[in-house]
Every structure is written in C-alpha cells, then in structure tokens.
Amino acid sequence: MTAAQFEKELAELEKFASDAFASAGDSQSLEDMRLEYLGQKGKLTLILRGLSGLDKSERPRIGQLANTVKEKIQVLHDQRKEALYREQLAERLKVDRLDVTLPALGRPLGHLHPLTLITEEIARIFYGMGFSVFEGPEVETDYYNFDALNTPASHPARDEQDTFYTNLGPQVLLRSQTSTAQIRYMEKKENKPPLRIIAPGRVYRNEEINARKYPLFHQVEGLLVDKEVTMGQLRATLAEFLRLLFGKPLRTRFRPDFFPFTEPSAELDSECPFCAGSGCRTCGHRGWLELLGCGMVDPNVLRAVDIDPEEWSGFAFGMGVERLAMIKYGVT
Ligand SMILES: [Zn+2]
Structure with missing residues (x-):
C-alpha cells in the first residue's frame, strides 16, 4: 500500500x-x-x-x-x-415519573379529642386561678357518691340518678358524678383548708342513648373551701372562667336550683357567646346558655370530712364537659 x-x-x-x-x-x-x-x-x-x-x-x-x-x-x-x-x-x-423536586406528601397526623382538649383548657384556666387537679376513682361506694354528699338513702335525689351498681358488693357502683372527688380529697388529713381543687373525669348514668345522652360522660368538679366564702366569689370565679374559656367577657345569671350537697344551689347561665344574647341556633334563640350547676358547700358535707362549718365555708361547681365542648367547638 x-x-x-x-x-x-x-x-x-x-x-x-x-x-x-x-x-x-x-x-x-x-x-x-x-x-x-x-x-x-x-x-x-x-x-x-x-x-x-x-x-x-x-x-x-x-x-x-x-x-x-x-x-x-x-x-x-x-x-x-x-x-x-x-x-x-x-x-x-x-x-x-419520580419528580424529586415535588413537595413530599403530608403524613396524616392524629390530633387530640375535643373532650381532651377542652378538659386540658379548663384545667389550665383553673390552675391559673390557684386550683390544683385531683382525680378520684371511677368505681366508688355509695358512701362517696351519696351519703357523704348529704344524700342519705331516703333522699329523693338518690332515686333520680339512675346509678350503675356493680356485682362487687351492694355498695359498689360506678360514680354518677365527679362530686365524689370532693369527699375523697377533703377526707385526707393532709388536705386541710384553705383548699382549691378541680376534679375532671368520667361519670356513668343509666341514660337512654341518643344524640344528647350517653351512659358515659365527662364532668369537671370544682371545690373551694376557705374562710367567709361568698356566692359573689363563686359567681366572679365562674364568670372569669367563662371569659377565659370563650375569649370575651360574658354576662352571667344564677337561677335557683337544687343539689343535695350545696345550699343554696344554683344553675349558672351565661350570655350566649355567639349572638351576644340576641338569639341564635346554638342558644335555641333564648340568648342564654345553661352551663353548669353550683352552690355553697352544704355544712353537712364539711362535717362528713371533719371540717368545722362554723370556721370554714366553700363553694362547689360541676360542669358537663361534652356540653362545653359542643358550645366552644360549635358541634351541632
Ligand atoms: Zn345565641
């Protein structure tokens, strides 16, 4: 080549x-x-x-x-x-088709139940007012649920409450109210007045099941014992609680009521926070909401736990947590 x-x-x-x-x-x-x-x-x-x-x-x-x-x-x-x-x-x-620049899909997270949320908020508000949280047992005896709360066997209130009795003994029941915690707390020697507690928890009543009622529900009980406690202090305390819970001042009113363990007893109504009293669906066009029961601690309750009613007085209140959650979160 x-x-x-x-x-x-x-x-x-x-x-x-x-x-x-x-x-x-x-x-x-x-x-x-x-x-x-x-x-x-x-x-x-x-x-x-x-x-x-x-x-x-x-x-x-x-x-x-x-x-x-x-x-x-x-x-x-x-x-x-x-x-x-x-x-x-x-x-x-x-x-x-894997685009690594796309934002990641959100991972679904759970959240707290409305009843848990509002119970924590109620506790936080009262904690700010000097109350501590106390929890009593759900399985109780009729002494704590009735007798010590000035509700003897012959008392008509005892029949009104359809109580679940257990087969553990003739006196053993599921508590029908968190008021039992008042006695549980005050009977302890180290818990002498002045004292302020709230007691949140489950309670049980033999209710028909419907949209408004269930045999298991939640209450928060409150108790203050001090010297020369007045109805005015009770109302001011509850009004301040409602102001903090609903985020604005609300008018309140007492209506006479009856509970065996308070005397006098009252139902506390508040101005409807949604319509400012002019009437709406939440308040049933009444302008007022029935919120809770309360009253001055009956001297017999103080005597049952060896606290001298001549020296000490107090107020107590009990609220339904479901009802407050429904109102606050707009559950209809
Ligand atoms: Zn209203």
Missing part, C-alpha cells in the same frame, strides 16, 4: 466509525462497535499491520496519522456513549 492509500483508508475508517456509532441504539452495541474499530483484532489494527510494507520515510507520518484517527474515533465513541446514557436516563424518568 502506498502512503496515499493509507491516508484514504484511515479517512474512510474514521467516517465509517462515526456513522456506526451514531446508529448504535444501546451501550452494548456501541461497545461491540468500539471493539470492531479499535479492538486488538479491529479494523485499525488490520490497517496498521500493513505499515511494515510502507517506505521507511513515510512510516512516521502515517503512524502519527493513524494515532490521530484512533484518538478521534475514541472521542466519537465517548460522545455517543454519553448521549446514549442521557437518552436512557430521560426514558427512565419518563417511565418512573
């Missing part, structure tokens, strides 16, 4: 390799082609074998030309390899 023939063959080799690489559809066929042109038994090697027959003066120039062509073919291969990689990546992204 002459030098001119070598030059022609090398130029053709570069052209064929370029066309072949462009037609390669995947990295494996591209690699096959690379071996076909640049491999130990490849086309370039075959051409170079003929160099020995070339005139010595021409060999270095043609040898250098062969090296240049080899490098060019290698570059063409590398470029095609890179392009194939990008094509495959784009294809895969299309199939996977």
Whole structure:
C-alpha cells in the first residue's frame, strides 16, 4: 500500500466509525462497535499491520496519522456513549415519573379529642386561678357518691340518678358524678383548708342513648373551701372562667336550683357567646346558655370530712364537659 492509500483508508475508517456509532441504539452495541474499530483484532489494527510494507520515510507520518484517527474515533465513541446514557436516563424518568423536586406528601397526623382538649383548657384556666387537679376513682361506694354528699338513702335525689351498681358488693357502683372527688380529697388529713381543687373525669348514668345522652360522660368538679366564702366569689370565679374559656367577657345569671350537697344551689347561665344574647341556633334563640350547676358547700358535707362549718365555708361547681365542648367547638 502506498502512503496515499493509507491516508484514504484511515479517512474512510474514521467516517465509517462515526456513522456506526451514531446508529448504535444501546451501550452494548456501541461497545461491540468500539471493539470492531479499535479492538486488538479491529479494523485499525488490520490497517496498521500493513505499515511494515510502507517506505521507511513515510512510516512516521502515517503512524502519527493513524494515532490521530484512533484518538478521534475514541472521542466519537465517548460522545455517543454519553448521549446514549442521557437518552436512557430521560426514558427512565419518563417511565418512573419520580419528580424529586415535588413537595413530599403530608403524613396524616392524629390530633387530640375535643373532650381532651377542652378538659386540658379548663384545667389550665383553673390552675391559673390557684386550683390544683385531683382525680378520684371511677368505681366508688355509695358512701362517696351519696351519703357523704348529704344524700342519705331516703333522699329523693338518690332515686333520680339512675346509678350503675356493680356485682362487687351492694355498695359498689360506678360514680354518677365527679362530686365524689370532693369527699375523697377533703377526707385526707393532709388536705386541710384553705383548699382549691378541680376534679375532671368520667361519670356513668343509666341514660337512654341518643344524640344528647350517653351512659358515659365527662364532668369537671370544682371545690373551694376557705374562710367567709361568698356566692359573689363563686359567681366572679365562674364568670372569669367563662371569659377565659370563650375569649370575651360574658354576662352571667344564677337561677335557683337544687343539689343535695350545696345550699343554696344554683344553675349558672351565661350570655350566649355567639349572638351576644340576641338569639341564635346554638342558644335555641333564648340568648342564654345553661352551663353548669353550683352552690355553697352544704355544712353537712364539711362535717362528713371533719371540717368545722362554723370556721370554714366553700363553694362547689360541676360542669358537663361534652356540653362545653359542643358550645366552644360549635358541634351541632
Ligand atoms: Zn345565641
């Protein structure tokens, strides 16, 4: 072969390799082609074998030309390899449709039950007024549920409350009111007046089940015993509680009521926080909401726990947590 023939063959080799690489559809066929042109038994090697027959003066120039062509073919291969990689990546992204720049889906989180939320808020408000939280047992005896709360066996209030008795004993029952906690707390020798507690918890009554009633519900009991406690202090305390619970001052009123363990007893109404007293669905268009029962602690209750009613007096209140939650959170 002459030098001119070598030059022609090398130029053709570069052209064929370029066309072949462009037609390669995947990295494996591209690699096959690379071996076909640049491999130990490849086309370039075959051409170079003929160099020995070339005139010595021409060999270095043609040898250098062969090296240049080899490098060019290698570059063409590398470029095609890179392009194939990008094509495959784009294809895969299309199939996977995984866009890592998208914001992550929110993980659904639970939240506290409205009854838990409002009980915590009630406790927080009274805590701010110097009350501490006390919890009595749910399984009680009729002494704590009735007798010590000035409700003897013959008392009519005892029949009114449809109480769940257990088979643990004739006196063992599920408490029908959190007022039991008053006795549980005050009977302890270390809890002598002055004292302020609230007692949140579950209570049980044999109620018909409907949208407004359930045999298990929640109350918060409150008790304050100190010297010369007045109805005015009771009303001011409850008005402040309602202001903090509903976020604004509300007018209140007492209506006479009856509970065996308070004397006098009252029902506390508040101005409806939603219509400011003008009447709406929540208040049944009355402008007032019946919120809780309260009164001055009956001297007999203090006597039952060895507190002298001549020296000490107190007030107590009890509220239905479900009702307050319904009003505050607008549950209809
Ligand atoms: Zn209203």
